[in-house]
Amino acid sequence: MKTSLDLIGNTPLVLLKGPSEEAGCEIWGKCEFMNPGASVKDRAALYIVREAEASGELQPGGTVVEGTAGNTGIGIALVANALGYRTIIVMPDNQSKEKMDTLRALGAELVTVPPTKYADANHFQHVSRRLAEETEGAIWAGQFDNTANRKAHIEGTAPEIWEQMDGKVDGFTCAVGTGGTLAGVGMGLKERDEKVTIALTDPHGAALYNYYAHGELKAEGSSVAEGIGQGRITGNLEGAPIDAQFRISDEVGLEWVARLLREEGLCLGLSSGINVAGAIALGKDLKARGLENPRVATILCDTGFRYLSSLYNADWLAEKGLPVFDWLSGARPAN
Ligand code: PMP
Numbered sequence: 001m002k003t004s005l006d007l008i009g010n011t012p013l014v015l016l017k018g019p020s021e022e023a024g025c026e027i028w029g030k031c032e033f034m035n036p037g038a039s040v041k042d043r044a045a046l047y048i049v050r051e052a053e054a055s056g057e058l059q060p061g062g063t064v065v066e067g068t069a070g071n072t073g074i075g076i077a078l079v080a081n082a083l084g085y086r087t088i089i090v091m092p093d094n095q096s097k098e099k100m101d102t103l104r105a106l107g108a109e110l111v112t113v114p115p116t117k118y119a120d121a122n123h124f125q126h127v128s129r130r131l132a133e134e135t136e137g138a139i140w141a142g143q144f145d146n147t148a149n150r151k152a153h154i155e156g157t158a159p160e161i162w163e164q165m166d167g168k169v170d171g172f173t174c175a176v177g178t179g180g181t182l183a184g185v186g187m188g189l190k191e192r193d194e195k196v197t198i199a200l201t202d203p204h205g206a207a208l209y210n211y212y213a214h215g216e217l218k219a220e221g222s223s224v225a226e227g228i229g230q231g232r233i234t235g236n237l238e239g240a241p242i243d244a245q246f247r248i249s250d251e252v253g254l255e256w257v258a259r260l261l262r263e264e265g266l267c268l269g270l271s272s273g274i275n276v277a278g279a280i281a282l283g284k285d286l287k288a289r290g291l292e293n294p295r296v297a298t299i300l301c302d303t304g305f306r307y308l309s310s311l312y313n314a315d316w317l318a319e320k321g322l323p324v325f326d327w328l329s330g331a332r333p334a335n
Contacts (some may be wrong), residue, residue: 004082008035008042008075009156013164013297018263019256019276023283025293029276029300030161033268037074039302040157041143041227044180045075047152048141049083058139063088066141067128069177069227070099071302076141077106088135090128095226098306118231143178145235150184157181158188161297167192170294171286173199173246173278174301175228175271176208176237181299183240190241197286199244201278201298203253203271207231212245223250224310224320225270227301246281248274250322257304257311258325267304270311275299 011031019027032040052058063086064076073089080087087108091100092115103110111131113124120126125144132140143149162169172189174182186198202209204221206229211217223229230237250270257273260266279298286294310316314328 004036005046005079008046008079009152010160011035013161016260016264016276018259019280023280023287023296025283025287026295027276027279027283028161028165028295028297029266029272030157030297031300033272033300033303035075037071037078038306039071039074039227040181040299041068041071041302042075042078043152043156044143044149044178045072045079045141047148048143048146049076049079049085051146051148051151052139052141053083058085059137060084061137062086063132063135063138064141065128065132065135065138066090066143067123067125068143070095070103070306071227072141072143073103073108073110074099074106077103077108081107088128088131088138090124090131092124096307097309099226102306143180143236147235149178149180150187150236153181153184154188154191157299158185158191161185162189162192165295165297168295169193169196169297170291171197171199171279171282171296172298173201173244173282173296174275174299175201175203175225175278176206176230177227177271179230179234179237179240181301182242183236183238185299186241187239197243197282198241199246199278199282199285200242201275201281202245202247203229203274204247204249205229208237209245209247212242221249224322225250225253225274226307227269228271228274244282244285246278248277248281250274252277254311254317254322254325261304262327266300268300269302269304269307272300272302275301
């Protein structure tokens with residue numbers, strides 16, 4: 001018998017036509033937008049809550065508090081509803097309106113704070129930790145350093161990809177928010193074949209590309225992508241087996257968001273477009289290193305329906321100085 005929580009994970013893996021043609025090798029996308037909360041973060045949410053129950057920290061009727069760009073909050077709200085817990089979410093106020101509306105609709109208590117740097121005591125992660133400490137019967141999910149997050153991918157996402165690709169995986173890459181997905185899938189795949197190349201795909205404005213390339217945490221540029229872009233080595237990233245790194249601009253990521261929608265009928269967020277561009281770069285790199293027909297997997301992180309007022313809105317794109325999808329530009333009012 002299945003319960004609602006069994007709907008998390010076991011997502012399909014699809015061969016991406018345009019990206020495979022572009023790379024000249026197979027590029028596969030793990031359909032994480034098909035989780036009940038429509039993102040990859042349902043997996044971490046479930047593992048974090050289950051681990052807190054198992055340790056006795058989370059008691060019946062308790063509260064789960066988390067700081068999140070939104071998707072983890074949505075996952076936690078669904079899991080907490082299914083298990084009888086309350087949810088309090090702290091989110092930076094520059095994230096998508098759709099994610100905030102969704103959190104409220106799911107019954108989470110939503111606290112928004114201005115975006116600020118991690119060193120600032122008012123950063124959303126610190127605010128959420130203090131709120132958890134002050135709330136009776138509450139736990140702090142702490143997805144950035146809580147390794148129950150990456151365990152979800154070591155035990156779930158990685159073996160699923162391995163089986164779905166019949167044990168023939170040459171490369172895996174994705175961007176990092178907490179690092180749970182990259183580190184967990186990386187570790188899980190390396191357990192099965194240590195020759196699998198694990199690569200970071202970083203957006204601009206994040207510090208990890210320089211860290212893995214040159215040993216220095218240094219950010220350059222900026223990105224409008226939500227949920228990705230990290231400035232420190234989180235607990236989940238510690239010991240992650242990273243062999244290579246790529247940096248992808250929003251413009252290139254958006255081009256793939258547009259092509260995946262128009263050519264393959266996949267409506268996705270920008271982190272998915274950036275991941276696919278990174279997977280193409282990894283495929284080309286493996287070929288240049290002499291591998292014949294490499295097979296590369298990446299993550300299609302969340303649904304584009306979460307960004308109708310931003311990524312899929314002509315005025316928003318133009319305001320950010322980003323190219324407007326050609327099928328949207330006709331819908332723009334003159335001035
Ligand atoms: N894409 C989106 C849309 C996300 O919300 C997140 C999670 N913050 C990620 C990618 C990155 O996942 P992870 O936290 O496992 O690094």
